[in-house]
Amino acid sequence: MQRTVKTNHASADELLQKFKIKVTGNIIWAGGITELLLSIAQFLLGNTMQALIILVAGVFFTVMAWLYQSRRIPLPVRIAFVALLTVISVMSIHLNGHIGVYWTYPLLVACFFVFSGAAGILSALLLTIIFSTTAMLTMPMDDGWRIAATLIIICVLGSVFVVLLAELQKLLRQMVVTDTLTGLQNRHLVTQVLEKSIYSHSRYARPASIIMADLDHFKQLNDQHGHLFGDQILKQVAERMHTVLRKEDQLFRVGGEEFLIVLPATKLTEAMHVAEKLRALIADSAFNGKTATVTVTLSLGVAELVTGQSWVDWLNAADTALLEAKRKGRNQVRKASNAAREASVET
Numbered sequence: 001m002q003r004t005v006k007t008n009h010a011s012a013d014e015l016l017q018k019f020k021i022k023v024t025g026n027i028i029w030a031g032g033i034t035e036l037l038l039s040i041a042q043f044l045l046g047n048t049m050q051a052l053i054i055l056v057a058g059v060f061f062t063v064m065a066w067l068y069q070s071r072r073i074p075l076p077v078r079i080a081f082v083a084l085l086t087v088i089s090v091m092s093i094h095l096n097g098h099i100g101v102y103w104t105y106p107l108l109v110a111c112f113f114v115f116s117g118a119a120g121i122l123s124a125l126l127l128t129i130i131f132s133t134t135a136m137l138t139m140p141m142d143d144g145w146r147i148a149a150t151l152i153i154i155c156v157l158g159s160v161f162v163v164l165l166a167e168l169q170k171l172l173r174q175m176v177v178t179d180t181l182t183g184l185q186n187r188h189l190v191t192q193v194l195e196k197s198i199y200s201h202s203r204y205a206r207p208a209s210i211i212m213a214d215l216d217h218f219k220q221l222n223d224q225h226g227h228l229f230g231d232q233i234l235k236q237v238a239e240r241m242h243t244v245l246r247k248e249d250q251l252f253r254v255g256g257e258e259f260l261i262v263l264p265a266t267k268l269t270e271a272m273h274v275a276e277k278l279r280a281l282i283a284d285s286a287f288n289g290k291t292a293t294v295t296v297t298l299s300l301g302v303a304e305l306v307t308g309q310s311w312v313d314w315l316n317a318a319d320t321a322l323l324e325a326k327r328k329g330r331n332q333v334r335k336a337s338n339a340a341r342e343a344s345v346e347t
């Protein structure tokens with residue numbers, strides 16, 4: 001029976017993107033609702049003109065947040081959100097003095113979330129200049145410079161936060177896609193990489209091949225020498241495999257003792273050659289663990305991408321070839337049969 005190769009559909013980038021969309025959406029929601037409440041307050045205070053402007057902005061942003069639930073709110077809407085609230089805050093400072101300044105702080109902080117990276121820092125800087133200038137022009141200098149100083153502090157702290165967050169994101173992304181034992185890529189980006197090859201194949205007729213490789217009788221090795229010893233061997237296998245591959249080839253650890261190698265611009269015969277080199281490289285010289293020296297072998301299944309094939313079918317073609325290599329006695333390379341490859345395109 002054919003095994004179905006499982007891969008994780010959500011890449012690290014997709015997860016981060018979803019998180020950003022959620023945070024920005026919630027800020028626009030909160031901004032819209034706050035404006036609606038504020039407009040009621042302004043009506044009650046008798047400031048009809050201000051109340052109307054704030055009401056229109058509040059309705060617009062609440063509707064936008066509702067329309068774009070779970071999607072990225074378009075950049076022009078985000079720019080309009082910050083610009084409108086900036087105008088309202090400037091008006092408020094002008095009319096109400098210190099009380100108006102209170103609105104500038106949350107708006108400044110929101111910039112770092114509504115825009116990403118450098119755009120967030122630049123918009124916060126621009127707002128700091130606008131609000132500081134307004135405060136200095138409309139209030140006594142003694143108050144004006146104090147307000148400017150607090151706004152600058154928030155701007156600097158926010159910028160440091162954005163830079164640190166970007167570093168953290170990079171680190172997290174790296175952690176999510178890396179197998180901690182071997183340092184190879186884990187299965188997270190497999191779908192993305194295979195789909196890229198499929199795109200190149202259909203657009204530019206570029207060939208691509210994959211190799212599924214699985215260590216033989218690894219359970220026995222673990223049972224005999226212990227799991228930690230098994231870990232040491234897995235690490236060394238990964239290191240050795242790297243020496244055979246080109247820079248553009250991608251090596252993944254997709255299961256306990258299972259590896260996937262994606263070979264761009266590689267036809268089946270060349271891929272078979274690489275697989276044979278890998279097989280020999282693992283089998284021909286022993287591995288030195290801390291407590292013993294062992295010989296390990298590898299079974300490999302190779303499949304070239306066929307026109308019209310999906311990434312799942314492509315993976316399964318290589319996996320079927322790997323199972324055949326296991327059935328035929330292990331420590332060998334098998335290629336996906338034409339029949340299996342064609343069947344996967346038809347289904």
Ligand SMILES: Nc1nc2c(ncn2[C@@H]2O[C@H](COP(=O)(O)OP(=O)(O)OP(=O)(O)O)[C@@H](O)[C@H]2O)c(=O)[nH]1
Pocket residue numbers: 181214215216217218219220222226227228229230231234255256257326330
């Ligand atoms: N040391 C170690 N062992 C692992 C790791 N992940 C999976 N394994 C072990 O790998 C073994 C895989 O066993 P099986 O799937 O039966 O495969 P096998 O013994 O290699 O047999 P064949 O694949 O049929 O040749 C299991 O004993 C797992 O516990 C890991 O990260 N470290």
